[in-house]
Amino acid sequence: MNADARRFLGWFFCFATVPWEMRPLPFTLLNGETAKKQLPASVPGGFAVFDYDNDGKLDLFFPNGAGSHALLRNKGELQFEDVTERAGLHESEFAFGATAGDFDKDGFVDLVVSGLKRVLLYRNRGDGTFDRLDAIDNHGRWSVASSWVDIENDGDLDLFVVNYVDWRPEKERECLVNGKPDFCHPRFYGPTPNALFRNDGGGKFIDISDSSGISKHRGKGMSAATADFNGDGLTDIFVTNDRSFAFYFRNLGAGRFEEAAFDVGIAAPEDGKPVSGMGVDAQDFDNDGRPDIVYTALRDETFPLYRNTGKGFAEVTSPSRMSVLTRSMSGWGMAFADVDNDGWKDIVAARSDALSPTGGRGSAAMEPPSWFRNSRKGSFTAGTGWDALPRAMYRGVVAADFDEDGCVDFVFTALNTAAQILRNPCESTGNWLKVDARVPGTRVRVGQQWRYVTTSTGYASSYLGPLHFGVGSAKEIEVEVFLPGDVVRKMVTPTNRTIKIEP
Amino acid sequence: MIFALLLFFQSLSEQGARAMKENRFTDAERIYRQLVKEEPNEPRLRMNLGLALFSAAKYPEASIEFEKFLKAVPAPGPGHFMLGVSRLKLRKPCEAISALESARKWQASSQVVLELGDAYFGCKRYAQAAAAFEALGDTPKGLQGAGLSYARLGKQQEASDAFAKLEKLPPSAELHELLAEVRTLENRHGDAVKELEEAVRLAPKDERLRRLYARALWRAGQYEEARKVYASLVARWSNDPEFNYEYGDTLVRIEGVEAGLPLLEKAVKAAPELIAARGALGKALLQIGRTKESIPHLDAAAQQDATVLLPLSRAYKAIGRLQEAARIEAEYKQRVSESQN
Numbered sequence: 001m002n003a004d005a006r007r008f009l010g011w012f013f014c015f016a017t018v019p020w021e022m023r024p025l026p027f028t029l030l031n032g033e034t035a036k037k038q039l040p041a042s043v044p045g046g047f048a049v050f051d052y053d054n055d056g057k058l059d060l061f062f063p064n065g066a067g068s069h070a071l072l073r074n075k076g077e078l079q080f081e082d083v084t085e086r087a088g089l090h091e092s093e094f095a096f097g098a099t100a101g102d103f104d105k106d107g108f109v110d111l112v113v114s115g116l117k118r119v120l121l122y123r124n125r126g127d128g129t130f131d132r133l134d135a136i137d138n139h140g141r142w143s144v145a146s147s148w149v150d151i152e153n154d155g156d157l158d159l160f161v162v163n164y165v166d167w168r169p170e171k172e173r174e175c176l177v178n179g180k181p182d183f184c185h186p187r188f189y190g191p192t193p194n195a196l197f198r199n200d201g202g203g204k205f206i207d208i209s210d211s212s213g214i215s216k217h218r219g220k221g222m223s224a225a226t227a228d229f230n231g232d233g234l235t236d237i238f239v240t241n242d243r244s245f246a247f248y249f250r251n252l253g254a255g256r257f258e259e260a261a262f263d264v265g266i267a268a269p270e271d272g273k274p275v276s277g278m279g280v281d282a283q284d285f286d287n288d289g290r291p292d293i294v295y296t297a298l299r300d301e302t303f304p305l306y307r308n309t310g311k312g313f314a315e316v317t318s319p320s321r322m323s324v325l326t327r328s329m330s331g332w333g334m335a336f337a338d339v340d341n342d343g344w345k346d347i348v349a350a351r352s353d354a355l356s357p358t359g360g361r362g363s364a365a366m367e368p369p370s371w372f373r374n375s376r377k378g379s380f381t382a383g384t385g386w387d388a389l390p391r392a393m394y395r396g397v398v399a400a401d402f403d404e405d406g407c408v409d410f411v412f413t414a415l416n417t418a419a420q421i422l423r424n425p426c427e428s429t430g431n432w433l434k435v436d437a438r439v440p441g442t443r444v445r446v447g448q449q450w451r452y453v454t455t456s457t458g459y460a461s462s463y464l465g466p467l468h469f470g471v472g473s474a475k476e477i478e479v480e481v482f483l484p485g486d487v488v489r490k491m492v493t494p495t496n497r498t499i500k501i502e503p
Numbered sequence: 504m505i506f507a508l509l510l511f512f513q514s515l516s517e518q519g520a521r522a523m524k525e526n527r528f529t530d531a532e533r534i535y536r537q538l539v540k541e542e543p544n545e546p547r548l549r550m551n552l553g554l555a556l557f558s559a560a561k562y563p564e565a566s567i568e569f570e571k572f573l574k575a576v577p578a579p580g581p582g583h584f585m586l587g588v589s590r591l592k593l594r595k596p597c598e599a600i601s602a603l604e605s606a607r608k609w610q611a612s613s614q615v616v617l618e619l620g621d622a623y624f625g626c627k628r629y630a631q632a633a634a635a636f637e638a639l640g641d642t643p644k645g646l647q648g649a650g651l652s653y654a655r656l657g658k659q660q661e662a663s664d665a666f667a668k669l670e671k672l673p674p675s676a677e678l679h680e681l682l683a684e685v686r687t688l689e690n691r692h693g694d695a696v697k698e699l700e701e702a703v704r705l706a707p708k709d710e711r712l713r714r715l716y717a718r719a720l721w722r723a724g725q726y727e728e729a730r731k732v733y734a735s736l737v738a739r740w741s742n743d744p745e746f747n748y749e750y751g752d753t754l755v756r757i758e759g760v761e762a763g764l765p766l767l768e769k770a771v772k773a774a775p776e777l778i779a780a781r782g783a784l785g786k787a788l789l790q791i792g793r794t795k796e797s798i799p800h801l802d803a804a805a806q807q808d809a810t811v812l813l814p815l816s817r818a819y820k821a822i823g824r825l826q827e828a829a830r831i832e833a834e835y836k837q838r839v840s841e842s843q844n
Contacts, residue, residue, distance in 0.1 A: 176659050261831060272810030275779050327724025328693045
């Protein structure tokens, strides 16, 4: 239903408020938690949103912890069917995140899955099935997330792998919180280096972690956001670390990176206290054309928000009021999304504690999801309409217009419960535009807004689909698309439609 | 002549007692100082002077008078109790222990045992603290102190049992205040707020509780709410450096540096030893570009709090002292990494 029709119907149903509606999906995220509270059970929950069969509808791939992965095909009208077996993806591998990207450029989107012991690469055959390639050797490290990124602008998607801690089951210790066994603090586990694999074509990936400079830095990585943060034409990589300094890998070109988080002012919040960095998103929230960064952290740490100044980053967590809004929250998944189509990106968070609901904090570990409305002047207010949403151990969230009504919906994962799709009632009268340009590294300007095509979003999750823009009252709008390789497309288009940009 | 002097002393002594009774502690202090000058070898006068000073929150001077009293009257008695409590007020719990142990020999009342338990706890002698608090039975303070002591000893079951009993006591402002202390020590600042909300609801006229409530809100990052409570307390607490630090920090966070800076400056001027306030002032000055002024405050705060090294490094970088900036940043990375891992 387009915005005009909604306005028209609004006269008949004036003041009738349509609630946000949460519907279960046929997938349950299992973390295999036992009384021993082994750390991996705390960490699952990322997933990928992409169109695996090129039918124009966004499908869902969920890696699982203690159960099989699942591929859910979008049949339309928010109906999904489980096609995991048919697709050859019925595998049980304790896994945490998934990232979609067409690494072999055959027009079908492939998948990479981050696991406790290995990184799995699934090539999309194009006939609705996938085959697994043993192309990525992550040296047995625990990977939580990954990102497809063209590091050299050669048109091939390379793979950045976010590794977490050095965890060994035989060395797991018992930790108590409020007298009850619970997951241990990350300080009890050693850091590990991240990894970078160069795509040399033909399904061949070369480990360039050392030569690129990536492996020089050991952290406790949880998620990555990629964008050309400094405007030099090369994609940089920001990595959240759990209770240690964040990494900012500045792309120097020719496959080399330098870690420069301190130089650009984003290693730790301004007060100097490193936080439990979890999920992260990088988009332009203040419509100044530069990708900003927001990430989740745990209770009393706030969700840090950084504005890209062009010369680095300025932390705006306090002046934006995000500090006040999020101080009592723990978060995992995170996304910039224009919830109300007003032309300003809001922030959505999947929330829960890192501790277990059967541990020291009890059911207080479960929290409801939240959104924060961008009030346009650099600050945020608490979003409305989600008060009745249930508490759970939410982990991942991805924003996408699943029912194609022009408003972003949200899919959430939560531990040991069915994944949920939260349908946007689309009560806003704001117009919208979707720009379908699925080449990572592409920048899109719609009016004064910008979005960047990336393959990673939020917590260990991925979105590869049309970019959604709320455009307020605009009936037509100027669009500029900057594809990698300095190809620029410029047009003026009516709103409330999807435009496809061919590479 | 002697009779006249006796009458004079009697009159002054009565005036001192009346001043104490009427909470005119400054007057009482003046009167007892005069009496002590006239009768320097009369220990009871020193005790009274000490009590007047203690009541006026002049703990360092009160301690000195109690010590002098105890030199003359060394037997276990109330002087030991007052000296112990004064040292606790001065945040010298280890130095308070011997005085309070002597006081317990004089009178093992619940008040003496409670203060002794606090002294043991503050001095990290948790086993003795637990025993002292256990001796208070199932009272709010006894259960709270025992629970905290057991938690520090790693005796989680005993700690949980004590806290469970505490939570089951009949609701009172005192109970909720004590539960708030527990939540604060567990870094559960949001829960501490809830407890103090209840305490304030039960004792709405208690300004001390409202002061604690404001602090809990501030610690929990609920700055909008904290601001309202702080604003309502300005009349009473405006000369309290800690109050000004917390209120100033709150205003900096929600209204900007200009709003909170005067309070932070006032706090630091009155109490330069309040290191946390100096850290907050340094960060505020740095934010508004008064970089050079920020450095001494950040430098002082960094001695206690390694996280302040990061803004200090940024300050040096901003004024072009790049070598110092690099050195401090390296120190920050090292010290904070060590504390995180």
